[in-house]
Amino acid sequence: MQSMRKLKRFILTALAIFALVVPLAGVKGNQSSVKAATTKNSKTITIKDEAGDKVAVPRNIKRIAIVGAWPLPAELTVFFNSANKIVGMPKASMAAAKSGLLSELYPNILKAKTSFDQGTSINTEELKKLNPDVVFYSAEDAAQKKQLLNAGFTPVGISYAGSHYDTRKILNKQIALLSKMFPKNNKSKVFNAYSKKEYDLVQSRVKKIKPAQQQKILFLHEYDKSVITTSGKEHFGQYWADSINAINAGHSVKDSLPNVTMEQIYKWNPDKILVTNFTKAQPKDLYQNTIGNYNWSKVKAVKNKQVYKMPLGAYRSYTPGVDTPITLLWMAKTVYPKQFKDINITKETKTYYKKVFNVNLTNAQANQMYKPSSNAADY
Numbered sequence: 001m002q003s004m005r006k007l008k009r010f011i012l013t014a015l016a017i018f019a020l021v022v023p024l025a026g027v028k029g030n031q032s033s034v035k036a037a038t039t040k041n042s043k044t045i046t047i048k049d050e051a052g053d054k055v056a057v058p059r060n061i062k063r064i065a066i067v068g069a070w071p072l073p074a075e076l077t078v079f080f081n082s083a084n085k086i087v088g089m090p091k092a093s094m095a096a097a098k099s100g101l102l103s104e105l106y107p108n109i110l111k112a113k114t115s116f117d118q119g120t121s122i123n124t125e126e127l128k129k130l131n132p133d134v135v136f137y138s139a140e141d142a143a144q145k146k147q148l149l150n151a152g153f154t155p156v157g158i159s160y161a162g163s164h165y166d167t168r169k170i171l172n173k174q175i176a177l178l179s180k181m182f183p184k185n186n187k188s189k190v191f192n193a194y195s196k197k198e199y200d201l202v203q204s205r206v207k208k209i210k211p212a213q214q215q216k217i218l219f220l221h222e223y224d225k226s227v228i229t230t231s232g233k234e235h236f237g238q239y240w241a242d243s244i245n246a247i248n249a250g251h252s253v254k255d256s257l258p259n260v261t262m263e264q265i266y267k268w269n270p271d272k273i274l275v276t277n278f279t280k281a282q283p284k285d286l287y288q289n290t291i292g293n294y295n296w297s298k299v300k301a302v303k304n305k306q307v308y309k310m311p312l313g314a315y316r317s318y319t320p321g322v323d324t325p326i327t328l329l330w331m332a333k334t335v336y337p338k339q340f341k342d343i344n345i346t347k348e349t350k351t352y353y354k355k356v357f358n359v360n361l362t363n364a365q366a367n368q369m370y371k372p373s374s375n376a377a378d379y
Helices: 002-021 072-080 091-099 107-111 124-128 142-150 167-181 188-206 236-243 262-268 283-287 324-335 345-357 363-368
Strands: 033-035 044-048 054-058 064-066 086-088 134-138 155-158 216-220 272-275 307-309
Touching: 044 167, 054 155, 064 072, 072 086, 072 091, 072 167, 072 345, 091 107, 134 142, 142 155, 155 167, 167 188, 167 236, 167 324, 188 324, 188 345, 216 236, 216 262, 236 324, 272 283, 272 324, 283 307, 324 345, 345 363
Parallel strands: 064 086, 064 134, 134 155, 216 272, 272 307
Antiparallel strands: 033 044, 044 054
16 A cells, blocks of 8 residues: 555656646647548558657557556546447556446446556566557656557557646547547547536636635545645646635645645645545544544534545546546535535536436436545555
8 A cells, every 4th residue: 555655646746747847748739639641541540649759559449558547547438438448457547447437337447457557667568468559658757658669569648747737628638639549439529618618607606706705625635544645736636726716725835745734734724625536535534533643623624514525436536537527516516505506416417428428327326426435545
């Protein structure tokens, strides 16, 4: 568990640093470009991935492996409305799939192999056994790209950095790239339209919130008996707070995912606490002080029973992922319930999945997203 925690924080911190100092190579406008190969009969097309590299990929990709880019297996599966192409994925992604909605909607996702994932490294020999047509990797990890190239794979960089941690823009770019790699599954136009509609709805209401009414949010990213981490100014929590006209409690901290003490949390005294699915903690653990020797009883959000577990749909919703548009609406309604009292989040979730991905959710499945178990953190 300790090694996985270090790996997770390394990956997320690396993304944060990269986003600050290195503009996304070759990216402008919709961030990905593609051009047809020389003839229509060619077996490949050339795309520019989110690492800025021109990559010749098979025109008919049948087998996909994902390394490092934890949210991507869920995104691809919902994008295809099928898990059949996914032959390999990270162990952390599998943990979320088993605990969330993904494995219920697409049981075949559980057939994907994870044996190549060895925490801080990739076993390329195990990966070769999967015979993937392409391997998606985190575009910020140049060493991983080199390793994949040297082993003879076709790597395609996918980015979770840049855009000032704007989860919506990051996902828009990813959907655009996937739509060009898989034109038969093109969802870029419909996704962008729906994402914008949800964003504009939220903005039209939260812009009326005056400074004195702004809620202060603490994002509880990691929480166990030995550590508490939150979102600093340079991470996704800052964007989420800004996007609903709220205050990120950790906005004054420059680190992306800083360790914090209870004394610091007492000083911040947040109005709301949003608990990610990277930790096993549930709201009751704060209400009842069941983890470690922490005392949450002095914190306003705990006193007022304003602690919420973030949604777990296809993947952990704190990061950019397939549930980003609906997570924004959920967050706005959770933090400002009066302004969004007319919003039925179950109905909105079902509509989103149907209109964008042609996935029919039952009421129970949609509701399940907002009552996640603790198991997604168990990797």
